[in-house]
Amino acid sequence: MAIRNIINIDEDKCNGCGNCVVDCAEAALQIVNGKAKLVKELYCDGLGACMGGCPTGALTIVQREADAFDEAATEAHGHAMKAKPEPCGCPSTRSVDFANKEVVGRGVSETRPELTNWPIQLKLIATEAPYLNNADLLMAADCAAFSTINFHSRFIKGRKVVIACPKLDDAQFYFDKLTEMFKVNSINSVTVVRMEVPCCGGLAYITKQAIQKSGKEIPYSEVVIGIKGDILSEGKTPLIPKLQAV
The missing domain is CATH 3.40.50 (Rossmann fold)
Structure with missing residues (x-):
């Protein structure tokens, strides 16, 4: 680990709107239980592109000890997130x-x-x-x-x-x-x-x-x-x- 720039999320300010998730090209953020969460430190490049759409100022860039940004792992993670789910047959x-459906058995009050x-x-x-x-x-x-x-x-x-x-x-x-x-x-x-x-x-x-x-x-x-x-x-x-x- 090394000291580097990384995203910080103030959960008290986060309203769970999801704008940051859309803005993060690395798919490093997700909404979990109504709050933005950093999935893994190695997916965050620390550049702060996710901050621009946040309406509450919940996101900031801080310097702290964190796992190094891993470009290859981030790319693989991004592909996995975009993979289409297979039909389950359900x-x-x-x-x-x-x-062109027909409605049957409909009462006058419905x-x-x-x-x-x-x-x-x-x-x-x-x-x-x-x-x-x-x-x-x-x-x-x-x-x-x-x-x-x-x-x-x-x-x-x-x-x-x-x-x-x-x-x-x-x-x-x-x-x-x-x-x-x-x-x-x-x-x-x-x-x-x-x-x-x-x-x-x-x-x-x-x-x-x-x-x-x-x-x-x-x-x-x-x-x-x-x-x-x-x-x-x-x-x-x-x-x-x-x-x-x-």
Whole structure:
């Protein structure tokens, strides 16, 4: 070990938004139990690229005794993180498009469900699922559907649904998968529906970054829902400006 620059995370300040995970090219950070964690010291190059997107100032570079940065091990780790999971054969991973379904046994007081695809969890959706082509995509935070009324008719109708929670899951995996999904499919538009809590902003951040990384110009809009179920904001949102070559 030697004294070198390495990332330091103040867990009291960390809100688990996942921005740092997306910004870390070495995949040295992960969200664990709602907080950013350094996976291994040898994966951190100490340059601080992960700090720029942190909204709370939880990340700093410190000098301390740490394992030396290992470029070869970091590259192997990055490839492993990006590896696509093999289908397990479980019905939960089988792509199904049931846009032309018939509703039977529906009472007069019930609302017609608008969901037309399965699965909906980002971890389980195949990046080349047939129903993604020429789709208007709804990226919804896991909590959103439970927090506002008429979610099906207002947000799901006419869209293919993807749900995710970057605070509880691997934000880097989400970023890589969405980037590939946008690259290989003709997505007509993307609407993110998220909660007002800061960590939920990570879903919007990851989605916008993935659209840019894909090289596609996909119309993007965003809806923010309050924790009491009211809609705080809604409309088209510009993507983060692309970096200009120097």
